[in-house]
Amino acid sequence: MWKDIFSNTQTEKEEEQGMLEDFKKPRASRIDEDVTVRGGGETVSVNSFLDKGTEFEGKLAFEGAVRINGRFSGEIFSEGTLYVGDSGSVNAEIQVNTAIISGEVTGNVGASTKVELQRSARLRGNIRTKTLKIEEGAIFEGNCQMKQEEEPVRKPARKEPLEVPVESPPKGLELS
Numbered sequence: 001m002w003k004d005i006f007s008n009t010q011t012e013k014e015e016e017q018g019m020l021e022d023f024k025k026p027r028a029s030r031i032d033e034d035v036t037v038r039g040g041g042e043t044v045s046v047n048s049f050l051d052k053g054t055e056f057e058g059k060l061a062f063e064g065a066v067r068i069n070g071r072f073s074g075e076i077f078s079e080g081t082l083y084v085g086d087s088g089s090v091n092a093e094i095q096v097n098t099a100i101i102s103g104e105v106t107g108n109v110g111a112s113t114k115v116e117l118q119r120s121a122r123l124r125g126n127i128r129t130k131t132l133k134i135e136e137g138a139i140f141e142g143n144c145q146m147k148q149e150e151e152p153v154r155k156p157a158r159k160e161p162l163e164v165p166v167e168s169p170p171k172g173l174e175l176s
Contacts, residue, residue, distance in 0.1 A: 046065045046067045047064035047065055047066065048067075049067040049068065050066075050068045050069065050070040050071075050088075051070055054069075055071040055073075056070070056071070056072050057074050058074045058075075059076075060074065060075070060076045060078075061078060063079070063080055064080045064081070065081040065083060066078070066081075067083040067085055067088075068085065068088040068103070069085040069088050070087075071088075072088075072091070072092060073090075073091045075094075076090075076092050076093070076095070076096065077095050077096070078095075079112075080097055080098075081096065081098040082094065082098070083099075083101075084099075084100070084102060084105055084121075085102055085103055086103055088102070089104045090103070090105045090106070090107070091107055092106075093107050093108055094107060094108065094109045095110040096110075096111055096112075097113050098113050099111045099115045099116070099129075100118065101115070101117050101123060102120050103121065103122070104122045105121070105122070105123045106123075106125060107125045108125045108127075108142075109123065109128070110129070111127075111128075111129040112129070112130070113129070113131065114130065114131035114133065115127050115129045115132050115133070116132075116133040116135075117134045117135060117140060119135040119136060119137035121138040121139065121140075123139065123141070123142065125141075125142045126143045127140075127142065127145070129147070130147055131146075132144060132146065
């Protein structure tokens with residue numbers, strides 16, 4: 001019985017070729033859960049991701065959405081959406097449009113639109129955002145500053161210049 005379980009019916013070359021073909025497939029066809037991120041009722045297409053077993057240190061800038069299931073350390077800046085998956089571990093200063101966190105984040109999170117902490121999230125750091133959603137079970141250790149939408153700067157009403165009466169100079173004095 002054990003011999004049947006552990007015996008390899010493929011040659012090493014066939015196995016290597018199969019792995020290579022699987023690697024060539026677009027990521028979306030291999031794991032559907034990484035194609036889209038659902039958070040707060042919205043669906044976002046993921047442009048890039050760091051998967052389990054991946055470690056990266058540095059500065060990350062991106063467009064669209066990025067999903068991190070591996071480890072990241074450094075700085076993250078974007079006008080897009082950052083999704084930290086259940087197995088994701090991020091130690092970074094973060095400034096994005098939207099942050100949806102299911103994994104572990106250590107560092108300050110700034111989001112111009114919203115921060116969402118899902119039930120498995122663990123965030124140690126400060127949050128600055130317009131909208132904050134924390135599901136039951138999430139752990140948040142830090143401070144939060146909710147910034148309201150900024151009102152446009154209004155110019156004061158223009159006043160007509162005051163007319164100052166000009167007196168005529170006393171007799172005998174001439175103005176040059």
